[in-house]
Amino acid sequence: MNKLLQLIRKNANFTTAELSAMLGEPEKLIKEKLHEYHQKGIIKGYQAVVNWEEVDDSYVEALIELKVTPKKETGFDEMAQMCMAFEEVESVYLMAGVYDFALIVRGETMQDIAMFVAKKLSTIDGVLSTGTHFIMRRYKDRGMNLFDAENQTDERSLIL
Amino acid sequence: MDYQKYMNTRIQSVQPSGIRKFFDIANEMKDVISLSIGEPDFQTPWHIRDEGIRSLTKGKTWYSPNRGFADLLNEITKYYERRFGITYSPTKQTLVTVGGSEAIDLVLRVLVDEGDEVIIPQPSFVCYHPLTVMSGGVPVVINTKNEDNFRLRADDLRAAITDKTKLLVLPFPNNPTGAIMERHDLEEIAKVCIEKDILVLSDEIYSELTYGVRDHVSIASIDGMYERTVVINGFSKSYAMTGWRLGYALGPAEIIGQMTKLHQYGIMSAPTTAQYAAIEALRNGDRDVNRMRDEYDMRRRLVVDAFNDMGLTCFEPLGAFYVFPCIKSTGLSSDEFCTRLIMEKHVAVVPGNAFGESGNGFVRVSYSYSLKHLKIALERIREFLEELHHGN
Numbered sequence: 165m166n167k168l169l170q171l172i173r174k175n176a177n178f179t180t181a182e183l184s185a186m187l188g189e190p191e192k193l194i195k196e197k198l199h200e201y202h203q204k205g206i207i208k209g210y211q212a213v214v215n216w217e218e219v220d221d222s223y224v225e226a227l228i229e230l231k232v233t234p235k236k237e238t239g240f241d242e243m244a245q246m247c248m249a250f251e252e253v254e255s256v257y258l259m260a261g262v263y264d265f266a267l268i269v270r271g272e273t274m275q276d277i278a279m280f281v282a283k284k285l286s287t288i289d290g291v292l293s294t295g296t297h298f299i300m301r302r303y304k305d306r307g308m309n310l311f312d313a314e315n316q317t318d319e320r321s322l323i324l
Numbered sequence: 325m326d327y328q329k330y331m332n333t334r335i336q337s338v339q340p341s342g343i344r345k346f347f348d349i350a351n352e353m354k355d356v357i358s359l360s361i362g363e364p365d366f367q368t369p370w371h372i373r374d375e376g377i378r379s380l381t382k383g384k385t386w387y388s389p390n391r392g393f394a395d396l397l398n399e400i401t402k403y404y405e406r407r408f409g410i411t412y413s414p415t416k417q418t419l420v421t422v423g424g425s426e427a428i429d430l431v432l433r434v435l436v437d438e439g440d441e442v443i444i445p446q447p448s449f450v451c452y453h454p455l456t457v458m459s460g461g462v463p464v465v466i467n468t469k470n471e472d473n474f475r476l477r478a479d480d481l482r483a484a485i486t487d488k489t490k491l492l493v494l495p496f497p498n499n500p501t502g503a504i505m506e507r508h509d510l511e512e513i514a515k516v517c518i519e520k521d522i523l524v525l526s527d528e529i530y531s532e533l534t535y536g537v538r539d540h541v542s543i544a545s546i547d548g549m550y551e552r553t554v555v556i557n558g559f560s561k562s563y564a565m566t567g568w569r570l571g572y573a574l575g576p577a578e579i580i581g582q583m584t585k586l587h588q589y590g591i592m593s594a595p596t597t598a599q600y601a602a603i604e605a606l607r608n609g610d611r612d613v614n615r616m617r618d619e620y621d622m623r624r625r626l627v628v629d630a631f632n633d634m635g636l637t638c639f640e641p642l643g644a645f646y647v648f649p650c651i652k653s654t655g656l657s658s659d660e661f662c663t664r665l666i667m668e669k670h671v672a673v674v675p676g677n678a679f680g681e682s683g684n685g686f687v688r689v690s691y692s693y694s695l696k697h698l699k700i701a702l703e704r705i706r707e708f709l710e711e712l713h714h715g716n
Binding site: 171 | 343344347350351358360361362363365622623625626628629630695696699
């Protein structure tokens, strides 16, 4: 059933009938599995991959590096939870390497994000340093090409 | 000038491919959703492309030996042994060609004498008939049937054989029907071939694309058939390498020897860059083959299910990347169906009769497209059928 997750991870729009056909499993079983995945929190939800450049809304994202001092009792978890609590923060990852956390932060302007980092993130007790990298353009996001529509046209010739 | 009088009479008798007509209409339209293309939509896996590039940066830009590079010949024979249990000599029984198509042409030209009959099961790929004619042979068509899942039946073969029969073309897994031949089917065919002393050209270009539990079986692996079979295969379908133009033939040393002679005069050698890439494909490409097969399989199930649901009955194709639904219930001929579908819904599929008369009443639908693309196309076909039903 891993294939089921792989399929809907790429495209959540398939109907259970289509999934049933593609996987060669009864539709009832597919529905049960999906229900189970929701119940167990294996499937957390569904989102559209939006190409914000095509939309009028202002939308800025940044990747923030965070160096922190882990807490004695709870290690990195408590720090992570504090970061997660901000609604500006889209994603929080614990990293191996020169810094501890990578955060994806969203705002309407670069100024928004700069102020958020300065006033809210860097002031958290235990945060040693931050590094802000603004995302200038998204070429590919969650497996989808947001960039060159040309590359997506069918170049195959009509042969025989 | 009247060029006709200069032109070879045989070439003038050969009809242009029936697939083309719909391609031409499709080309005129802007928003056509096509399900008509017969090649993988995947790009050649990167590590394979990379080997091609690497050979170029090293300056490997000369002709290869006529038969192909020794490394490639070795890998091909190792592959046939490992996958299909058949052993060939890389130096005597193997020839690398410009696509499977060149190999088909060579087999026919090397074996067929003026007036020899060549049995061609149809529906099948469009090249066997004209290439037989060009080599002076007489094509004898066997129409495979929907009720047999478009497999070739030994009785039909027996009935088609005359004193002049020399060769049977065995095109399985089949384009356009998606039919395969299982071992027990092939054993029956083999009995007839041995009894009647005819040779077999086994076109196995889709051999890596079989679905379900059934692996492709080559007729050359059936007792008594090794010595009377020339196997054709290539890299186009299994490794998504159509544009590299690389195929090969495996068979009795005497036949391959004569084919090599003709290949030497007409082609000299297959593309060098492509051969370097193909060595990598055979050495490290199994995972890619499996990945693509799994993806095709999901699409196949989706498309078959959709057609059956729409009332266009569709036997389960177990090979290649085509489904071959029956459209007789619409009351339209294949040509009418395809023309109206493209005009009214801008969806291009190929009429079944482009692959032989017995394909009339069917259409070939390629599922060598993304799931997203397939879903849109199927939706439009559904609309088309509903409107047809309501008498538009």
